[in-house]
Amino acid sequence: MSRDSDSGGDGVSGNIFHGPAPFQLGDRNVQINHIHQATPHRRPLVLAGATLSTREELAAVIRRDWTAARRQFFEGAAATGAPSDGLLGLLAWLRDLDGLTAGDLTAQIELIDHRLRDDALPADLKVLHLLGWLDPEGEAVWRGTVVTPESLSEACRIGRLEESGPEWELYRDLCEGGLLDALSRFSRLSALRGTQRAWDEVWGSWRRLATQVPGLPPEGREWAESGARGLLLAALLPYSETRTWLRAGCERVAPPPTGEIEWYDWLRARDGGSDTPVGWLVRADFTAFAAAQAEQRRRQAEADRQNQRIRTTLDAASALRQRQWADYEGRRLSPAARLEAVVRATLWLGSWGAATIPVTWIMWGWIRPDIAATLSWYLVMLTLAAYAGWLPKVIRLGAAYQPPLRRVREWAEEARADRGRTRRGLFRAGLVVGFVLIFGVLLHDVGVIVTTILLTPLLGVAFHFARIGAIHDWADDHRERLRDYQSRRAGSGVAQDISEGVRSPSARVRADAYHAFMRQFTGLDHNRRDE
Template identity: 30%
Template sequence: MAEFEESPRRTQRDPGVTRADRPVDETRHDQTGPSNDPPQQIAPGATFRDAAPSGGPLVRLPGPLAQRFTVVGELPVQGAESDLLLVRDRTIADPATEYVVKIFRRGYGADREVWRKLPELGSANVVRILETGHADGRDYEVIEYAAAGNLRSLMTSGVSVTDVLAQLAAGLDCLHRSGIVHRDLKPENVLVADVRPLRLVITDFGLSKAIEQSVVFASASRTLAYAAPESLSGQVSPARDWWSLGMIVRELVTGRPPFLGMSETTVVDHLATRPIDTGDITDPRLRLLCRGLLTRDPRRRWGGAEVARWLDGGSPTVTEEPVPEHQAPAGAGLAFSGRRYTDRTELARALVEQWDTAARYFFGRGEGGEAWRSLRDWLSTLPDDSRIELIDAHLTGAPPPDVKLLHLVRWLDPSLPPHFLGRRVTADDLPGLAALANDPAHADHRAACAIGWSLWQHDLLPALAGFADAADLKEIDARWRGRAAAWNQLAGWLRSRLPPPVTARLPDAGEPGRDDPPAVLLTLLALAARPAETGRTLADAAARAHASVREPVPWFRWLADGASDDPLRLLAVVRAAPDAVIEVEARRRDQEASQRRIADRRRHWEGAERRRLEGRSAAITRAALWSLPLLAIWTVGSLVVRQLLVGGGGESIHGAGRDTDPLPIFIALSAVAWAAQTTIEVVMAARQARDYLPLGLWSGMARAFRRAGTGLSGMSRAMSGTVRGPGARRRGCLVLVAAALPLLLLVVILPAFLAVAWLLWIAAMVLAPILHAVTAGIRLHRWRQRHEQAERDALGTAT
């Protein structure tokens, strides 16, 4: 460590000859020793610096280098001690490979000890210096060319903080183990060697210690902004580089360069007298990291070991800096949170860091509180007449404590970034409030909602515009309120045209009880702060919402089709989409329930059908048994007709002078007729199965007999009434005549009937099966109708 603590000294220049270190091979990093070989080809796709080289360089290569290299252009990023040229080597196989030649200006030289140690580094996160030397009175270095720019170009693209931290920490560890302190680490001195995957390399670390003081005090404030406090007194140690890494991390986290807009004198004063504020870093892990790296005492500052533990998930201890006695004399200043403050800017930062405590402490009890009176008395000691307006206009009266604290902080230190409720509220932060308001599970959800309500109800954006670099907040506030008015008009029009359940999702902006949490209000704020980005976000969200509605919903289709690229209509689409999804889901559930009911009914019907068909065998057996009486009827009838023919002296069947016994013919025809009728009934039974049993052959006949019996009974009652009534004797005679007439006709017709009885019997045995088939068809048709109606009733389908 003694080498790190020695005072600056100047290096001795080499004679006017060149010295080339052996180029570092792609796969070997252990080559050492001088070599006059030309540099080997570096990996393709190697990296770039800040910008494309400019044409027509004014700087010329030293003589020995000019014989080997062709100048492509002069890089626009030049330092105070050197010039940078983009060149190509004419002596290698691939002359298109480009390198950077760093030529030190006259009066400046590189540290030879650093040059000696460079080939031994072997780190993927330290730039490869392929050749070093001295020619024409000037030191030079040949460096790999990085075409992807430096870390500054990536700081707005969402690069991973932990990835950057890990790579830069690895590079610094390698340098420090080799006894090299960079002393000027900043985003411009970190090159992007590869983009995917990201690989960063540290460069420009070879400044001689003799020029360190001039670099620190003569550089621009951006370079000074990354310098450690001890660099102001010339101290050199690895702790300086860890401080610079902490400032880079803080810039990555907050999105703002350190000391932006401050003069160099102000920066030097800040570094010499006060710590770096980390209160605007919301993530506690990142805030711990920055506090450790930005500890003012270099002996207690985090180094490589603590950073490694932090990357592994640990929480190394951070040394709290003691308050200098001259800043807090006994009884002097304003007491707050265990300290006394005399400096208004320090008090402002303390109030921001402990916002909730400060608001309750100073303003929670109103103007009668002791803390408020102490604050008022302390303000009266400050030589600033504007405190009167501050107290009368903003710190007294009805505003809530948080609003009063905002005006107090702004008055104390307007150079701070705008803060409210302890959170930074810049134009870049406003869109994030909408995302937090839409995420109730997030830890900062309630804080974002509270900030949104306060900004709207208390008109705070114009007040926040009084902070440093926040003037655009006033214009954003005007756009916000204009957007809110336009939204309220659109939402009212849409509510009159959309279903009632949807209207609740389209409240007026900031409407109490309906826009709560104030998602609509804060989305309009994001739209006012970043119109293009928020418009694209709403378009993407509307597209996802439209895709989530998987079935046609007429009102939602009308709303989405009319949105076009209007951000307010797109917001309405996003807000209404959940109801459209609910409607589709409800429709799907109804369909599924209906399908389940139909399936249940179908299962019940199919069960009934199975039970009906299970009775088919019994029905067929019953049909065959019920058909046996028909055989008896045909057989007995045939015997009767044959007896009539033989006993009554009737003619023979053939009428050929000899008698022929008709009985065999009658028996054969009877069997045929019975077989036909039995077949008809068996077919009926096979079709109707169990339904055939109560609807069999004789059920219709039984009904016919019942109807006939009912008719004869009615006729008998009618005749009895006729006989007992007035004129009964005359009517009785008429009834006897009417009853005797058929008997008389039968006596007259019977002989003729007997003559053709055999023919009529044969006709009956032929016609009866035909009539049976007809009636069976009618029965089957009626059964089918009843069966189909029963099926429709069972399945719940329309008739």
């Protein structure tokens, strides 16, 4: 300013001021005029094709096109780490905004210095903080989706149990930290202030408690380190929607009786009460774990009792079967039974030997009766040699040796129907005819002494093959008993499918296996023919 010479030293006017601005300074009148400056040119902010001039306009575009705001403002920084052109343009635009109150200016400084310039903060969180400053009265939007008390509650209820979907994505972002504080800047979610810090503190104290739980099952311990975090947040959310499903979940699962699950009783004594976050967690998730474990123990105990009852019954049945077999063997091998077997063998082999004698008389009797008589004695001697070799095996079979003396016709019909047996019968008949023919010729040509000497090896052969050859026991009942007994003695005497059925959780399968057991062990005396 300079003095005006026409004022006589009493007036001062500023050459660069225009317009009256009366001001009294001592005894002089001073006139201060307004500063004349050119209005600065504001650089417009363009986002997603829209030119923006107000906070509300930028907030609306962010809500509509979240990805574009994140990409333009917070992605694509230079390799040196310097802010991108989009961020610099945003910061300049924010500083030039009009109509900001003192509170707005303070919040703007905090936003720019502590949020938008923080390299450690994820880009999406920066966008959310920016949106919360621009329009705190509007809807809270996270990655293009509106966040409400209901969606937060659903994220805790559903997202913590899933591995995909919008609820899971929101729950995952909540667990990464910082999201709750950013959401609390919106008026509709202002009740969330301080929830993040409280959640972190409760989560830390819960993890310390969980490491001390004695006997906690592996699946419960794994849940304590991960999924339990979501329910702790649900218990801290200040919304009635969350408390509604929490209370319903606790009422749906009945806790096991005190003293049945030790680790659960231990937790209940240290959870801080039903109104605390840990108390809600224990009465919801870990009550479900405890109830499932108690039910499993009850089922196992019932299965053990059932198995014990079955085992007791089976042991008794097995002992009965052993006694039945011992009784049967005693009767089969008794002296009287063996004597009867010898008599039956004598009659059976004698009848076969007697059946061959007519062959000698048919072939030689009408020419040389003396040769026919000698051959008849040879056949008797061969029959006796075979009988001597056969007799020890007959004695070992005892009562099981039951040749068809009384059912020769049935036996003949069965043999005729079996082509193999028919061929073997014809072969044996051919051997008899050949023997009669050859030894008849020898008797005629070389005499009785030489022929008898030649017969001696045949007697040994007949004895040997009768001794080592198979003998038909003829007793179907004995074969069935023996096969049944030997098959059940192998291993544990219990078929594998029956053993698995006894351990089945299905009552019907266990019952079927039980009946199969009983049929197996009591099938020994199915006909009771020996009684």
